[in-house]
Amino acid sequence: MLSRRLFTSRRVFSTLNSVRDSDVAHFAKILSPSSVLSTLPPVSTPRDELDIYNTDWMGKYRGKSTTVLKPKSTQEVSEIVSWCHDKHIPIVPQGGNTGLVGGSVPLKDEVILSLSNMSNVRSFDPVSGILVADAGCILQSLTDYVAPYDHIMPLDLGAKGSCQIGGNVSTNAGGLRLLRYGSLHGSVLGLEVVLPDGTILDQLTSLRKDNTGYDLKQLFIGAEGTLGVITGVSILTPPAPQASNNVILALPTFDNVVPLFKTVKRQLSEILSAFEFIDRTAYDLAVKHGQGRALSDEDVEGAQCFVLVETSGGRREHDEEKLANLLESLLEVDKPLINTGVLAQNPAQFSSLWALREGVTEAVSKEGKAYKYDISVPAATFKQVVDTTREHLRSKGLLHEDAVKHVLGYGHVGDGNLHLNIVAKGYTPEIQAALEPFVYEIVARHRGSVSAEHGIGAMKTHALPYSKTDVSIALMKRIKELFDPRGIMNPGKVLE
Amino acid sequence: MRPSPSRLLNILVPVKRAVDYAVKIRVNSSQTGVDLNVKHSMNPFDEIAVEEAVRLREKHKSSITSIQAFTIGPPKSVETLRTALAMGADSAVHVELPESAPAPEPLGVAKALRAWIEKQKEAGEGKGVDIVILGKQSIDDDLGQTGQMLAGLLGWGQATYASKVELDTEKKEAKVLREIDGGSEEVKVKLPLIVTTDLRLNEPRYASLPNIMKAKKKPVEKLKPEDLGVDLTPVMETLKVTEPPKRVGGGKVESVDELVAKLKEHGFTAV
Ligand SMILES: Cc1cc2nc3c(=O)[nH]c(=O)nc-3n(C[C@H](O)[C@H](O)[C@H](O)COP(=O)(O)OP(=O)(O)OC[C@H]3O[C@@H](n4cnc5c(N)ncnc54)[C@H](O)[C@@H]3O)c2cc1C
Numbered sequence: 065m066l067s068r069r070l071f072t073s074r075r076v077f078s079t080l081n082s083v084r085d086s087d088v089a090h091f092a093k094i095l096s097p098s099s100v101l102s103t104l105p106p107v108s109t110p111r112d113e114l115d116i117y118n119t120d121w122m123g124k125y126r127g128k129s130t131t132v133l134k135p136k137s138t139q140e141v142s143e144i145v146s147w148c149h150d151k152h153i154p155i156v157p158q159g160g161n162t163g164l165v166g167g168s169v170p171l172k173d174e175v176i177l178s179l180s181n182m183s184n185v186r187s188f189d190p191v192s193g194i195l196v197a198d199a200g201c202i203l204q205s206l207t208d209y210v211a212p213y214d215h216i217m218p219l220d221l222g223a224k225g226s227c228q229i230g231g232n233v234s235t236n237a238g239g240l241r242l243l244r245y246g247s248l249h250g251s252v253l254g255l256e257v258v259l260p261d262g263t264i265l266d267q268l269t270s271l272r273k274d275n276t277g278y279d280l281k282q283l284f285i286g287a288e289g290t291l292g293v294i295t296g297v298s299i300l301t302p303p304a305p306q307a308s309n310n311v312i313l314a315l316p317t318f319d320n321v322v323p324l325f326k327t328v329k330r331q332l333s334e335i336l337s338a339f340e341f342i343d344r345t346a347y348d349l350a351v352k353h354g355q356g357r358a359l360s361d362e363d364v365e366g367a368q369c370f371v372l373v374e375t376s377g378g379r380r381e382h383d384e385e386k387l388a389n390l391l392e393s394l395l396e397v398d399k400p401l402i403n404t405g406v407l408a409q410n411p412a413q414f415s416s417l418w419a420l421r422e423g424v425t426e427a428v429s430k431e432g433k434a435y436k437y438d439i440s441v442p443a444a445t446f447k448q449v450v451d452t453t454r455e456h457l458r459s460k461g462l463l464h465e466d467a468v469k470h471v472l473g474y475g476h477v478g479d480g481n482l483h484l485n486i487v488a489k490g491y492t493p494e495i496q497a498a499l500e501p502f503v504y505e506i507v508a509r510h511r512g513s514v515s516a517e518h519g520i521g522a523m524k525t526h527a528l529p530y531s532k533t534d535v536s537i538a539l540m541k542r543i544k545e546l547f548d549p550r551g552i553m554n555p556g557k558v559l560e
Numbered sequence: 561m562r563p564s565p566s567r568l569l570n571i572l573v574p575v576k577r578a579v580d581y582a583v584k585i586r587v588n589s590s591q592t593g594v595d596l597n598v599k600h601s602m603n604p605f606d607e608i609a610v611e612e613a614v615r616l617r618e619k620h621k622s623s624i625t626s627i628q629a630f631t632i633g634p635p636k637s638v639e640t641l642r643t644a645l646a647m648g649a650d651s652a653v654h655v656e657l658p659e660s661a662p663a664p665e666p667l668g669v670a671k672a673l674r675a676w677i678e679k680q681k682e683a684g685e686g687k688g689v690d691i692v693i694l695g696k697q698s699i700d701d702d703l704g705q706t707g708q709m710l711a712g713l714l715g716w717g718q719a720t721y722a723s724k725v726e727l728d729t730e731k732k733e734a735k736v737l738r739e740i741d742g743g744s745e746e747v748k749v750k751l752p753l754i755v756t757t758d759l760r761l762n763e764p765r766y767a768s769l770p771n772i773m774k775a776k777k778k779p780v781e782k783l784k785p786e787d788l789g790v791d792l793t794p795v796m797e798t799l800k801v802t803e804p805p806k807r808v809g810g811g812k813v814e815s816v817d818e819l820v821a822k823l824k825e826h827g828f829t830a831v
Binding site for chain 2: 096097098311313357359360362363391392394395402404405406407408409410411412413415417
């Protein structure tokens with residue numbers, strides 16, 4: 065497998081060039097000094113200053129780029145890209161570098177084009193809720209920007225303090241609000257993109273309705289930087305809910321998750337905004353690594369897994385009554401689906417309960433090296449998938465302190481999205497070989513997706529056929545060829 | 561061996577409904593106070609007080625007969641009492657004020673508490689309050705005086721800004737670690753006693769669903785200020801409330817030279 069990947073990357077890179085001193089000199093001429101980092105002369109930045117750009121969030125993928133460019137305008141992006149196009153120099157667009165599939169760092173020594181200096185809000189209309197912003201705006205800062213106007217961003221995820229809206233769009237990030245506000249394919253209204261030859265494609269419209277032929281912007285949503293560089297995003301932000309509540313429910317068995325989801329959906333209907341699943345291992349790790357205040361021992365006793373339910377609505381009394389009725393009925397039936405649960409009494413507890421769920425990603429990375437599979441499978445099979453994987457690793461003799469420490473699952477039940485995480489002491493070929501294609505075959509058996517929300521990046525290019533037919537892949541390749549005939553945009557990512 | 565009746569203790573926990581600390585407060589248009597049409601919850605220091613009372617009982621079991629929560633406030637304050645009951649208080653008292661009534665001041669609150677405590681004492685053997693645990697201050701007015709005033713009015717001992725409370729139910733005394741400037745101080749106080757809580761005392765628990773359900777059935781006694789013979793009309797007059805001056809945003813500089821130039825421009829010089 066490793067050798068096949070090596071071969072692929074050789075083929076993809078065979079017609080591409082490394083950055084030379086003369087290129088750096090050119091970039092230094094067209095950009096301001098703080099926008100060019102390069103180990104090459106005439107800039108000669110110390111190598112370690114480039115480490116954070118070359119290393120991905122998990123510390124799993126490392127590139128060898130000599131040059132990081134941080135343009136301040138769409139025009140500058142266009143000039144960089146058109147130079148690279150002429151010189152056949154490959155580019156990796158980079159947002160907050162929080163991607164989890166190795167898509168945001170170079171495979172070799174591509175130029176890293178960081179959007180972090182493009183972080184201005186261009187406009188916000190409080191009446192329609194339409195926000196137009198530079199691609200480099202950090203998700204959290206956009207949330208803060210629209211908050212005084214009583215709006216929220218339609219997406220929220222654990223990486224919100226670092227990830228950028230351009231990165232979110234490029235990965236079609238799902239996250240914690242998808243159940244309520246749908247995917248970015250719906251909420252993104254327009255994009256400004258610099259195409260691989262430097263041309264600026266201005267589709268930054270703010271129209272809710274626009275049926276005029278092919279909807280080109282959709283292609284860039286989830287393209288992971290392989291079709292162009294997103295420089296501006298127009299996005300519809302929903303009004304902020306006037307009241308939010310959350311509760312964590314402790315379940316005696318996983319079998320109750322799906323019936324619980326049905327009950328909760330029926331009773332809460334329009335105010336249900338999240339239904340998140342955390343298995344016991346994931347919960348214990350989150351607590352161990354200090355992500356949010358733990359429930360009492362009494363409350364977690366005998367719990368096989370947990371569910372976080374969030375409500376958001378327009379009137380507090382109405383929402384609280386609905387939630388109280390639900391909780392009462394959950395506790396009072398003959399055969400309760402839950403053991404117990406805790407209900408946030410104030411915003412601090414609300415955040416703390418969320419931290420237990422959102423903090424799993426971070427807890428896992430503190431515990432060891434993670435193999436992350438972000439898959440779509442039927443919600444009823446979540447536990448079976450986790451257990452099967454654990455047993456498989458055990459049968460290979462890999463389940464012990466020095467190899468795989470934990471196999472755990474958490475995710476978005478409402479969206480059928482399971483995060484299967486294998487926490488190991490280190491990344492090794494044995495574990496890799498035990499997991500792949502094993503996990504992908506499970507996914508294929510359920511007609512699921514090998515990547516529900518994190519994307520393909522460098523990690524899963526070879527796994528694409530488990531979720532997509534040959535016809536689809538062939539068409540994707542033709543689209544890539546059409547947009548980027550020289551193959552300079554994030555080579556080796558998404559498609560082999 | 562069962563402890564003799566004289567050693568059974570009652571704890572009173574005064575709690576206040578306040579604008580939640582996560583809310584970004586705004587001055588109201590008439591400049592008489594802040595906009596109150598926002599999320600409220602139990603004053604965080606009071607939450608710590610309830611937690612401490614519940615922990616003391618978990619530790620001393622039946623030596624502590626009762627934990628009673630007490631609040632003065634508009635009708636909605638009963639939610640705050642329900643939270644205290646869900647955390648483990650046994651009963652609650654609500655001195656109800658009309659929705660539009662001004663918030664009472666520490667002296668008024670302390671007098672109301674004294675009246676309630678005296679009433680309890682008169683109610684007979686075993687009812688008297690032995691320990692009052694309350695927040696060191698309320699985060700809405702930040703006055704931080706109620707506990708001290710109450711101790712003064714009652715002539716009881718006080719241990720303020722507590723970060724650790726150790727109770728000796730046999731000797732009827734408590735060892736309390738207090739937060740003071742630059743460190744902490746340990747005091748030993750005889751019961752009856754007033755404790756005010758500081759942030760580090762404990763981390764309040766979540767309210768579990770079964771306890772929330774049980775709390776709905778616990779008794780809440782409703783009173784009017786007149787029932788306690790107190791007048792809660794504020795004696796202080798607020799003339800005007802205004803926002804602090806707006807922070808002006810910073811700017812980015814391109815180089816050290818520019819930074820130095822800017823600093824000079826604003827009157828900073830090297831020492
Ligand atoms: C703690 C944590 C929690 C997460 N939770 C979720 C979650 O709940 N749901 C979810 O879907 N994902 C989640 N993720 C992964 C998610 O994909 C990223 O966090 C985020 O969407 C990526 O944004 P970024 O700005 O960091 O992009 P990067 O990581 O920098 O880039 C990601 C990809 O997009 C490309 N790209 C970035 N910016 C641009 C641009 N302007 N133009 C063109 N291409 C670009 C890159 O080349 C790369 O292929 C999580 C990650 C972390 C670390």
